[in-house]
Amino acid sequence: MEFKASILVADDEQDILEIIRYNLEKEGYKVYTASNGQQAIEMAKQVHPNLIILDIMMPYKTGIEVCNILRSQSDFNDTLIIFLTALNDELSHIKGLDSGADDYVSKPVSPKVLVSRVNALLRRIQKDGENSKIVTVGNISIDPEKFIVRIADEEVILAKKEFELLYLLASKPGRVFLRNEILNLVWGTDVIVGDRTIDVHIRKIRQKLGVDCVTTVKGVGYKFEM
Amino acid sequence: MEFKASILVADDEQDILEIIRYNLEKEGYKVYTASNGQQAIEMAKQVHPNLIILDIMMPYKTGIEVCNILRSQSDFNDTLIIFLTALNDELSHIKGLDSGADDYVSKPVSPKVLVSRVNALLRRIQKDGENSKIVTVGNISIDPEKFIVRIADEEVILAKKEFELLYLLASKPGRVFLRNEILNLVWGTDVIVGDRTIDVHIRKIRQKLGVDCVTTVKGVGYKFEM
DNA sequence: GGCATCCTTAACAATTTGGTAATTGCCTGC
DNA sequence: GCAGGCAATTACCAAATTGTTAAGGATGCC
Numbered sequence: 001m002e003f004k005a006s007i008l009v010a011d012d013e014q015d016i017l018e019i020i021r022y023n024l025e026k027e028g029y030k031v032y033t034a035s036n037g038q039q040a041i042e043m044a045k046q047v048h049p050n051l052i053i054l055d056i057m058m059p060y061k062t063g064i065e066v067c068n069i070l071r072s073q074s075d076f077n078d079t080l081i082i083f084l085t086a087l088n089d090e091l092s093h094i095k096g097l098d099s100g101a102d103d104y105v106s107k108p109v110s111p112k113v114l115v116s117r118v119n120a121l122l123r124r125i126q127k128d129g130e131n132s133k134i135v136t137v138g139n140i141s142i143d144p145e146k147f148i149v150r151i152a153d154e155e156v157i158l159a160k161k162e163f164e165l166l167y168l169l170a171s172k173p174g175r176v177f178l179r180n181e182i183l184n185l186v187w188g189t190d191v192i193v194g195d196r197t198i199d200v201h202i203r204k205i206r207q208k209l210g211v212d213c214v215t216t217v218k219g220v221g222y223k224f225e226m
Numbered sequence: 227m228e229f230k231a232s233i234l235v236a237d238d239e240q241d242i243l244e245i246i247r248y249n250l251e252k253e254g255y256k257v258y259t260a261s262n263g264q265q266a267i268e269m270a271k272q273v274h275p276n277l278i279i280l281d282i283m284m285p286y287k288t289g290i291e292v293c294n295i296l297r298s299q300s301d302f303n304d305t306l307i308i309f310l311t312a313l314n315d316e317l318s319h320i321k322g323l324d325s326g327a328d329d330y331v332s333k334p335v336s337p338k339v340l341v342s343r344v345n346a347l348l349r350r351i352q353k354d355g356e357n358s359k360i361v362t363v364g365n366i367s368i369d370p371e372k373f374i375v376r377i378a379d380e381e382v383i384l385a386k387k388e389f390e391l392l393y394l395l396a397s398k399p400g401r402v403f404l405r406n407e408i409l410n411l412v413w414g415t416d417v418i419v420g421d422r423t424i425d426v427h428i429r430k431i432r433q434k435l436g437v438d439c440v441t442t443v444k445g446v447g448y449k450f451e452m
Numbered sequence: 453g454g455c456a457t458c459c460t461t462a463a464c465a466a467t468t469t470g471g472t473a474a475t476t477g478c479c480t481g482c
Numbered sequence: 483g484c485a486g487g488c489a490a491t492t493a494c495c496a497a498a499t500t501g502t503t504a505a506g507g508a509t510g511c512c
Contacts, residue, residue: 098342098345098346100349101346102346102347102349103329103343103346104343117329117330120327120328120329120330121328123326123328159457159458159459160458160459161458161459162458174371174372174374175371175372176371176372176373193459193460193461194460194461194462195499195500196460196461196462196463196500196501196502197459197460197461199499199500199501199502200459200460200461200501200502200503201459201460202500202501203501203502203503216499216500216501217373217386218385218386218467218468218469218498218499218500219385219386219468219469219498219499219500220373220386223372223373385468385469385470386469386470387469387470388469419470419471419472420471420472420473421488422471422472422473422489422490423470423471423472425488425489425490425491426470426471426472426490426491426492427470427471428489428490429489429490429491429492442488442489442490444479444487444488444489445487445488445489
């Protein structure tokens with residue numbers, strides 16, 4: 001990934017927009033902007049940013065309205081939202097947070113403070129990405145960076161697709177992945193492969209690993225378990 | 227779980243500690259307290275709270291020191307930290323957030339605002355728990371993600387239709403499902419199957435589970451109960 | 453170019469599942 | 483006690499699903 005994360009900033013004051021953009025880009029974020037509530041919603045749907053900074057007082061739709069609309073869509077469950085506002089009264093502070101925002105910052109705010117808060121919020125989701133490294137289940141460990149699978153310190157070489165498939169299953173041991181899920185997550189949505197393809201790869205994995213850790217759930221999918 | 231989440235509050239002013247405790251407990255949180263930095267660390271290691279509220283100015287160890295110590299241990303990777311302080315200058319604000327805290331609140335702060343911020347932070351981790359659609363009734367647990375039925379830790383393997391049927395019944399224990407309802411919900415409206423089909427599946431479930439938890443309501447339907 | 457590996461597909465075997473029909477058993481009302 | 487209605491049981495078959503194997507095209511590496 002080229003950028004640390006993507007951020008959508010919505011404010012009707014052009015100056016503020018630019019100041020924030022400058023500071024966030026300096027930190028390595030990809031920044032999108034919108035200058036009113038309606039535009040913010042449209043932009044959010046298009047670019048699906050990791051975090052959205054919303055001014056509350058905006059034309060067409062207030063930040064709170066935007067927040068409510070986005071929060072009602074499951075696509076934006078994981079999107080972080082920060083309110084930015086000149087209102088400093090306690091009530092709107094609470095209202096903002098309770099409407100599903102993750103943070104609330106009062107204007108005037110120094111760019112540095114804002115950046116710090118953005119970093120603090122994004123630190124959590126970034127960690128998830130980083131952590132998805134080595135998976136260890138029982139005496140099997142899978143290292144996606146080194147592309148190595150080890151069973152009791154014995155290295156096993158898997159082909160790319162086999163590896164991706166195994167890694168997916170092992171990332172949530174016990175959980176059943178539907179054939180469709182597997183296709184989407186390993187092959188992607190735009191590639192169409194025959195039904196037997198998955199089976200053949202599963203077979204090779206089972207064969208190469210020697211251990212029986214991939215279980216078939218007929219009519220449903222496959223799962224990884226020791 | 228009895229409590230929504232557990233929170234450790236560390237502050238050297240007893241009054242503040244009590245006010246915060248009162249307000250958080252009112253919200254349904256389990257609250258632990260510590261009155262200096264050292265104590266906060268010890269307490270954190272013992273109770274592993276979901277969130278820690280740290281006053282910055284404390285004897286023995288400042289909040290920032292506590293934060294750094296805890297953050298350096300992987301056990302506390304997922305622990306949320308909020309700084310609470312009278313210092314309102316920008317520098318400590320940034321320093322606090324950059325040292326790995328998740329939020330920073332300046333004193334004097336109204337309890338309501340603090341509670342809102344706590345809620346906002348915890349909302350994210352609580353969601354993870356909700357996702358588990360595991361149904362548990364008595365000593366039977368049904369996990370649709372892992373496609374597993376457990377009776378007193380004994381795994382039972384059910385076929386797809388059997389599983390779906392059992393999951394439906396168990397999702398509302400005690401409630402009677404009409405044969406028609408069952409057909410619609412498990413088989414769908416467009417598939418037509420004979421009347422005896424349900425019985426046969428029910429029989430297989432009873433047989434495999436070994437426990438008599440599916441009750442027939444003659445002329446009406448079936449229900450799940452222990 | 454030649455070789456090896458990987459990915460996919462096709463064909464067939466093996467297995468499991470879901471559904472049906474026939475029979476039996478149980479309860480209820482008469 | 484008997485008939486009727488409904489559910490339980492059993493055995494069986496067809497359909498759906500997966501396992502296995504082999505083969506061909508694609509790709510990359512000497």
